[in-house]
Amino acid sequence: MFSTLLVLLSVATLGCALHLPIGPEFLLKNGPIKRIYGGKNTPIEKIPWQVSLQNNGSHVCGGVIYSKNIIITAAHCVDKKNPRIFDVRVGSSTSNNGGSVIKVEKITVHDSYTSRSTVEYDIALLLLSSPLEMGPAVKAIPLAESVPNDGAVVLVSGWGRTDTETIAKYLKSVYANIVNREECARAYGDKQFTQVTICAASPGKDSCSCDSGGPLVYEGKLVGIVSYGFGCADPRHPGVYTNIVELRKWIKDEAKKLSSI
Template identity: 45%
Template sequence: MLKFVIVLSAFVCVLGAPQPEGLLPQLDGRIVGGAATTISSVPWQISLQRSGSHSCGGSIYSSTIIITAAHCLQGVSTSILKIRAGSSYWNSGGVLLQVSAYSNHEGYSSSTMQNDIAVIRLASSLSFSSTIKAIGLADTAPADGAAAAVSGWGTTVSGSAALPTQLRYVNVSVVSLANCSSSSYGYGNAVTETMICAYTAGKDSCQGDSGGPMVSGGVLVGVVSWGYGCAYANYPGVYSDVAALRSWVVSAADSV
């Protein structure tokens, strides 16, 4: 599920991870426990759309490159993909651009969610402004407990199909890989070296937030990926670790 200022990770069954009784894993993410915001506060945020409907979030890397989650693009034709940038609303305003190509990480696994990251090339260039800006990539993962924010148009209640039209965000605390995979939380060894977590009681990303940004210290540190439920006790949101995957992103952005 996507997680962050209103970012939600995709929920998936991960081998070896205990599943809370009665809670079914679900795809995509959402923001729970957050608040409405405007695009000027998170101008790197985009809405990734399939056939005119919001499907995932993403982050602006350059005027022609978007970073998102690999699970958002599995088997999808570029002909039905567009991104909306520069608007607080996924269904209006800003600019709507066609996707020309994308590249999923070659090591992405839909069963383990390892390497859940992708880059998109736009058919035309974005014009940067106060509401459309690129965001830098983290060189190192933030420390355990660091403040972070997640944003997106994901659902605000776990299991809901209704998406808010206005952008939302949520403030969360980073949970290091070592801590997230420890007995303090419920995932165990399902959390691997290309992942980072974030957890604050009652706050999380959710369905529809997948692929969106988790930002800390002014840089992109995570991409909403997966989790069990949204804001479920002792189950942090799990994000792709941008610092661990940085070299792949830089290379893929040049070649996609």
């Protein structure tokens, strides 16, 4: 079954978090699969809520501005790690320069994300050491209140792997379509996909490794966080995202707790 085969990895040699639903025997035979494909360069002013989560100055994951001092990202990017190793770069279209860099003060991972052998509840909040200066290139994004219908057009972005770059030099974005949850579950051989996940896909277009934690956006609101997938733009396997609508209350409650520290 899917749950027994799932392996989630952080690949330090690549400097990126990698979240893969594949078994170790596949990795040994073929090496790691790198999961934005088919996207285009996009200035940060068009996606001002996008951030680069960095470890020792290197981009490892994406993230999303929730408020002036809270960032949303994927749990597998930060789980069981010391927050002091992370910084967040905001307000720049490139992940390695420009904008502002702020240290991460504290990390909160969803309690139901118990280990790297699960993909449910793949979400974490980061408390920044100092508040962001908001502006045209640095803005919070509102949380969606309802899940888009199947087929709805959504936007995913990040500095992740492309068909020509291990890490994109310039922020990229791509449009995809919401995929029916049951159809997505069948694609992964798992009939137990819950409401905390949503899927999106489009021919030749997808998020990839190092896009993890980045935003999936519908009509200007955050509907998902990049979580995992099998390959990049694999036509048989849609990208899987953490469902922000289902976790909206958790985000609001935990952000309030973090902000009061």
